[in-house]
Amino acid sequence: MENKYWIGIDFGGTNIRVGLFKEDKLIHENKFLTEADRGPDYIIENIKKNIQIIKGVHDIEGIGIGMPGPIDPNKGVVLSPVNLPGWDSIPLTDILTKYFEVPCYIENDCNVAALAESLEGAGKGLNIVFYITVSTGVGGGLCINGEIVSGASGSAGEIANIIVSDKPVKHSFLNPGSLEGMASGTSIIKLAKKEGLNVNHAHEVFRLADENNKAAKEIIDSVMDHLARGMAAIAHVIDPNIFILGGGVSNSVANFAPNMKERFEQYIYPTMRGKIQVKASQLSEPGMLGAMYLVKQKVKNINSKEVL
Template structure:
């Protein structure tokens, strides 16, 4: 893939807004700001996003890519029901940004952006068919087939976290939310406790691994990828859950699929903005 040109990538989340200017595949400037807490309107958050983008903008920029935690009408650039951001139920973000900055704008789901970042910059460079899974506060996913994001209808493929499971869904048991729901502590606190060999914390990660094996089985049965790459804050703790996750795959109906499946963990810094930039290529 040619990475010639200068583009801006924006990673728009419920906690932070990050933006970077990338020239010929190399990040040359980046900036971030907190997403407004308890905003009184959509405009308040939108202004914060525009200001972060403007901070890395210059005359060489040829396009802007944006990753958002929601489903997206990619053709029209409308984002719907953005997670953890009030008043963003239906926002024509593409038109707003194109009018403000006078360059083409491309918008996609943030987990899709993670997957495409891995394809161009990370663990997916040598795989044509794989799934990128973000393990953070929630669980999101993006599907790469034949080297490109899956061409789905509503930008909803790969959202394995919302598959019903036990008395909730996969995300409830396979993300940082699991620690909060079941133990009343954040993922960061649970990780620190596990590093101190706290027995409850170590067992919590083993349970997380067992639940993740179910998520992997669902992924194999729906997509059957060559590789799954995990990213996000919880994924960095994989030595604490990997053994139970692999153990949980031993009873899978198609053992050859498990044997051939590669499991990787992301080493990418700034995966969100790099994936958003990749939407422009």
């Protein structure tokens, strides 16, 4: 597997990044607008074009893609992500595999971020890694022994819908009182505007809380508490070595991870306290890297089975 070239793609609702890797090193990258409103056919053709440009004369071994869910990673099918209109049961991996004649795999964007952090970031060297992104929404990804755990239907790590509050707060299509509805950047802004705060970004509410604004302090206290409850629920099922906190909200707030650790430990068994690390993510752009590792692992596993 030495001196091989791989494609890793971070497929977001706003931007798409296509990276060419030689083994584990990124050697070239293209970034372009997703233009989600133009539909799957246009976007897929744009992805093909950018892969072709970025790979140049190099033969690639495979393509890995991290993207918003819901998806079926086992079948390689995209299942109607909220921020990708028209993507209804699109067989993305089959399309790209047939076009480039190499294996292609897709995974939830949080899962590939978790994989990158597990192998090269804050979770390196640890067996059980749970990654949480706190951004516009809330998402999660689980890696055990350096590999993604997708679950039977590809829904493992979909923590946004966990119920953490009995308040009838409805967010999107999720349960009332869901983790995303109570602790995401979107929910922080909604709560702030309801209280009359003149803010446009979640980190501004944290800043106002630090300045002893009463309404902001109450909002942030509630958000941190609900996130801690969600982490505790996950910890009692998985018992990870580490929680890694990433995403736009957590990355923009000083001491977010240590503050969350203190909160979270209030809700777990005393025997677990001090044994689960809570750290900030270390990688600035884990999407492409994780997607590259995804396809490398899949191809390696297939080749190992063929040898047997």
